Amino acid sequence: MTETRQSPLVLGAMMFGTTVDEDTSFALLDRFVERGGAWIDTADCYAFWAAGDGRGGASERVLGRWLAARPGVRERVRIATKLGAEPLEPGSWPARREGLGAAAVRHAFAGSLDRLGIDRVDLLWLHQEDRSVPIEETVDALAGLAADRFGVSNHPAWLVERGRAHALRTGARPFDALQLNATYLRPRPGTLPPGVEHRFGVLSDEQADYAAEHGMDVWAYTPLLSGAYDNPAKEIPPVYDHPGNAARLRALDAVAAETGAARGQVVLAWLLSRGLRPMLGGSKPHQLDAALDGVELELSVEQVERLSAADRFAWASPYAER
Template identity: 50%
Template sequence: MATDITLILGALAFGTRIDEAQSFDLLDQYREAGGEWIDTANNYSWWLHPSGFGGQSETVIGRWLDKRPGARGDVRISTKGGAEPTTPNGYPDHVEGLSGPALRTALRGSLERLRTSHVDVYWAHIEDRTVPLEETVATLGGFVADGQVARLGVSNHPLWRVERARNIASDQGLAGYSAIQLRWSYLQPLPGVALPQSGHVHATSETFDYLRSNDDVWLWAYNTLLDGGYTRADRPLPEAYDHPGTARRLAVLDEVAAETGATRNQVVLSWLAGGPLKISPIVGVTTPAQITEALAARHVTLTPDQRARLDTGA
């Protein structure tokens, strides 16, 4: 029996690294297996497309929704605005940002590409300190008020900015952020060592303290499987993970995988999603086998002892 965990389909590669037909097959497979959430962004994937602009992932998802009657009622759509380049390959110096006009244009474009009247979560993708938080909060809250967005999220922001924005929204009687999207996995990078993806913001112990104190906030974890680093020899772990703690945690991971009969990836996903806090892993996939493996993590139940060993890496 599947456990009550939510695995989110990451659609970053749709329409670029994998073509439309392959993307449709993966979306069909995910839907047929009971998958509920699809995560994309208006800038996916500008760095993989000759134009230097994004929108390809949303476009493919929109075409799929059009060709699959009933699919929009089966799946929930999450997309993001704020990080689309305004010039070809212009990220990070030339991006749309989080002003009111930029966000309204971004959401309108996303809805058109997704061929839907609303999205279920809309995220402020990256920080924009050139815009007053009050303006961003008012604009996003307006999207909820007018029915274009069901819920608001924020990714790659420091926690103090999230809390300040939530307080502003509360004071103004507006919907505020109730989801946070950050990088998080079982292995942990050394603090202060740069990640290869400069835009990634990693969850910290403060993040989880915040979640424990705010049960209305949902963490969506991305880069959960470290780009294949747990299982693929051709995908070595980044330098930030080259420290003694990694070897210790991998040893425990292998012990638990052997005990459960699961793969490393499945144990990682079960550990991430099956704990006491509201955490859902995003799983970026490009093959049917990857979806099959990831969704099978719903059948991996960790005992309290296994979870404690994984938690401590000992």
């Protein structure tokens, strides 16, 4: 029997257990594994804003029940979760959240393991920066946790470097992954796309260069603009409305026509060509299948270059040469 090739797509479980019911969540997870998916991403705070009690944890609980109901599947998947953004009390976010102090990190991680029903995670993320706590304290707290890798989401590059330097000095495992918002279109300078609540949440050239220089993975969240590339009922957010993106959309349309793929599938393939791992947060099986097909799409070197240079300011990502 031919072994299924592992897909580079990450399945985001943000809304599992809240707006995505358990049966649908299980069906998506089963289909993802069936088609070679491995990485599943969640967080202890998912999805407090959609939960009746204002608390996170629903997503991790659904994943825990799915893992328990599928003996042997744990060996086929990799679990990534995040900590640091759960509100201390319902309605208190963002003013009061668990943060990244040593005690909070240990407490949050223990809760995640309990909800997931596992004794170790494959990747643990710091969800967003916490400048009330020295990053060195957070790194020291991570060193004792049952996680194979550590990553950071929504942090500036200088703070990532400070944390990595401390880990290397003390013999701890340094951060080796970044999770940031990235897509084909570029937001106007000084703006944040919908759903990005952190000023360092959108992948910048500096962050991309830093990650490439240090051999770090980069995960791209909301790469499909919540379906706006292909769903006529959804408009592309106004932060992407500028002449450079008009040129990019023309190039995207042309490559989509050449390949016979949907625009969103071309976006996923382009992100992979730049060394970025796209994340899908869809809620329907057909969305998952379309995304899995998209990451299998092979663009030519000429198509990648044309897409990248469409606005005449090509993103000279160091990933393109690695």
